[in-house]
Amino acid sequence: MDTGNCSKRSVTSLPPGPSGLPVVGSMFEYEGPQTNLKWTKQYGPIYHVRMGNRKMVYLNTIELVEKYMEGRNGEQFLDRPTGPAAFAEGLLFGSGDNWRNNKRAFMKALHTRTLLEDAEAAVQNELTLVLKDLHTKAESDGQFKIGDILLPACANVLSGFLLGDSLPENSTDREILHAVVKNLEGVDLTSPLVQFSLKHPKLCEHLKKFAWHDFIDIYGTSRRLQRLIGQWIYQIRQGLSDVxxxxxxxxxxxxxxxxxxxxxxxxxxxxxxxxxxxxxxxxxxxxxxxxxxxxxxxxxxxxxxxxxxxxxxxxxxxxxxxxxxxxxxxxxxxxxxxxxxxxxxxxxxxxxxxxxxxxxxxxxxxxxxxxxxxxxxxxxxxxxxxxxxxxxxxxxxxxxxxxxxxxxxxxxxxxxxxxxxxxGREMSMNVNHHSILRRILAQPEFAEAEGDEELLQSLVDMFFGGVTTVLSGLEFVLMYLSKYTTMQMLAQQEISRVLAEHGVVKITWSMREKMPYLRACIVEGLRLGSVTPSSLPHVASVDAEIEGYSIPKGTFVLASIYSLHQDQQEYDDPKDYKPQRHLDAQGTICTPRSYRPYGIGARQCLGDRLAEMELFIFIAAILRDFDITSPPGNASEMKTHMRVVHRLQNFECFLRKRKRKF
Ligand code: HEM
Structure with a gap:
């Protein structure tokens, strides 16, 4: 393996990297994931960046990532820094035993025979409403921001998945949830001001008076979500004793x-x-x-x-x-x-x-x-x-x-x-007997009320990690298909053929094997979009070593997912949208090992399967019903920004209702 100029040396200092400015380091040099590529070219596949007082080491090839972030080596880098606005360790930003307990409990709760059915019921419920809204938009014939419809839908899928049933339309819970994710969407975690406000919340409470409120609402957002989920837990616990x-x-x-x-x-x-x-x-x-x-x-x-x-x-x-x-x-x-x-x-x-x-x-x-x-x-x-x-x-x-x-x-x-x-399941589902949340609550780790802070934070984390990510993935895929209309047509033909074979109009998860081209379009959209351009920070829990460089305890180690997805050895013309590159000679979907949108090793995403299902069912149903186009301009010219995730800045599109041919 070629890891640049740094292998086989005695343990030395941190890897090379930009020196940055005093105090802020390279904070103002970072302009999104393409900066990772620039630094890789300049400093090699392992480089070190200082952001404020944090030392961050980026790994930029799949070989390095597999060697140091998975398996035994990876165990040195399983911790996380404290999370933004976190009130307990939780899933996303937990470390040590707390995180292990939380993740084990959630994995056990999700390990159920009916997981896919439960997830699909949640997705299908929301899809009906999404399509209704999209049909209305299509009739109005105008250009619109599809993300405004998809954002609440992604949140509703998650609540439906947890509760075993959708929150009723027009209910207060649904309204609160929508307000929360709308706030979350606006939070820019990369902004130095937001970072400052997260570090000094009390000070920012005062600065709020001077119109700083936009930067610090993440605390309020987190608290509202916490209260809402707390109510669900209360209701279920009450229900358990009398029903x-x-x-x-x-x-x-x-x-x-x-x-x-x-x-x-x-x-x-x-x-x-x-x-x-x-x-x-x-x-x-x-x-x-x-x-x-x-x-x-x-x-x-x-x-x-x-x-x-x-x-x-x-x-x-x-x-x-x-x-x-x-x-x-x-x-x-x-x-x-x-x-x-x-x-x-x-x-x-x-x-x-x-x-x-x-x-x-x-x-x-x-x-x-x-x-x-x-x-x-x-x-x-x-x-x-x-x-x-x-x-x-x-x-x-x-x-x-x-x-x-x-x-x-x-x-x-x-x-x-x-x-x-x-x-029994259906009946139980209605009273939440087998809902995922009920299963989570039944895990010994959360059986006692003392475990509630970890439980609540972990559930809040599901929303922090599982809404804007899916939304951004949907937008990237739809954007590429709106620009490459021939590929859109091929995907639509595949969808029509499969539906005609089944004699149905409803898209189901069970059809995914029969729609490899559509799935390749989704994979390619996630590769290029790189919704999370790097993994979340993994923190060295001991003094460690990577390819001869010393990694002091407390250093952040990150996999640059964007660099993996742009690897020229794996992908020819890596900047181009080519879904067919993910299909083998038999037309079966096959992704290279460097395709890692959901992260690495033991800290890998908890919601990958739900996300894949949402992406597949939503996009297939949208393409079944509509032709999608967007204002003129190349896909590569579309502006993106880093907020909580990497997202298209302002993706607008037109929908035209298709005549069903099946
Ligand atoms: C397209 C959609 C998604 C993408 C691209 C994505 C990506 C990721 C990535 C890159 C990580 C960090 C992995 C690491 O640090 O090595 C992560 C962690 C996580 N994700 Fe996702 N995610 C998606 C959807 C979801 C959904 C739907 C949920 C919730 C159901 C979710 C919940 C989580 C949680 C709880 C973690 C923390 C896991 C841990 O630290 O142990 N994600 N995700």
Missing amino acids: TIDHLTQQLNQTTALTPNTKKAAKPERTGERDQRCPLVKISAPEIDYSDSSSIQPHIESSAMEITSEACASTTKTNGNFHRAGHILQRQPEVEDVAAGEHRSFLSTPNDLMKKFVSCESLLPEDDEETVEAVESQVQFSALGFLPQDSAVPRVKAVTLPVLMPSEGSGCDTTQTEFQRHL
Whole structure:
């Protein structure tokens, strides 16, 4: 390995590098990731820079990075400096045992069979809203900043992923979260003034009066996020004690004898007479295998169709009202728009069906109280059978449960077990029983309230690390595709072909293997964009040595991801956008070992899989629905800046609705 002029020497001083100015060092010389390339040319693949009083050593080849930041050598460089506005060590900026405990607990919580499903549910939920907004923008025919729509969506995906369900639209929690990420987006961590304000928060409190508030809001942002997450934790901990799975099972066994028109009844009488139950329950198919989603699917579809007419026929009093409600349900735009084959994808999970009901509710005529009341009582009735009356769970969420509930006398003894096996997760998800956050809370590291500071900081870190990164990745990929329209067209053709093969319109994570070209476009966008141009700082926890240079304890050691991604030995014309370079002769995706957007070794990104899924599903769905263009100019002329992450400075685009050819 050629590591420049520095190998095989006796341990000497720090590696060479720019000498910088007194006090500030090279702070004002750094102009973004291309400065790393400039310094590499000048000083070799290992160089040393002083930023203020911090000594930073950059490793600029994959060989050096693998040798010193992974495996045994890497253990000397696992610590981090104190984080900006941190109130505990947490995940991003934790060191030593605290970080180890936090990371182990989070990894265990994320190591679940349903991780991908949970993540996908969160992404798909947000995608629906994103597309709605983008369609509106496309109709207005103007140029707009797509990041304004994608930023809150990225935050919502993360909250949905943690909570097991989206924060309701227009809810206060959602508003707070959006305000927090908007603030975060504006923070410029590279600014010396921000660095100063982080070091001297009290002093800056006074300087605030002189319009310094922009620089120091990161503390307030962090505190607001902390409070919001603290509430979620509180709610879940409360819920754990009074809503247990056993309790739900009991409720399941004692179904109520209410008629759909019993909304005003204070407490349901439990008679165990299943025949009198809500007609929705009767829509059943005991023969179906609940563990096999493909056999459930047609059942869900037919249930969805029958559901309203069955419900309508239930009582004479409310017959007309339900009938009208049924029409409204069936007239939902999604259902009407799609052809028969595509319908399947729309209702592919019980969760989809649930959403259908939720959106049905929002379509109910506000001025027709009787209809609204009839539908609500139906929905409420369905919920009452399964959830404790005082449950904080919104009633509409339980509405899917009866739909798949086999009826009495079906001859299927295992019905209930099967029901729970398949829908247990769905049901649990609604009360957050299996949400990732609930799993995190169940880890012994966080079981006691004393662990709450580390827990809270780690959760705050997920948002600090997992929102603007994904947003920036999305923007880079969309920017390149808007400039290279032939590549955009190739990706769109691939998407159309795969959807046509599946006979569906919905993009799912399971389709990724069949869309290697699109994935190559994403990989190439992340390579060139280098959202995090260097790893976060790894700190030497002992006096160490790298290729003959001494690295005193406390020195920051960073992998220059940007340099790895621009390595001329790995990539010909490294500055060019060439997705095909990541495809082998068989057209399969293959990335070189220097492709490391998510960092290195034990400190590697915790959210890489969620990020990959978000990028794939969001971009595929956007390209499915729209042609995207941006104002004239080369991709290389697009201005970027370093804030919390490396980001396009002002990416605006036009969308034109595509005609579906599948
Ligand atoms: C395109 C999107 C993303 C990119 C490019 C990215 C990149 C990175 C990088 C380079 C690191 C530092 C690795 C190192 O120091 O060696 C990191 C750490 C981290 N990321 Fe991400 N990330 C992304 C998305 C996410 C998401 C979605 C989450 C949350 C779900 C997340 C959570 C974290 C956390 C908690 C750490 C700290 C890990 C540790 O220090 O042990 N990231 N990420």
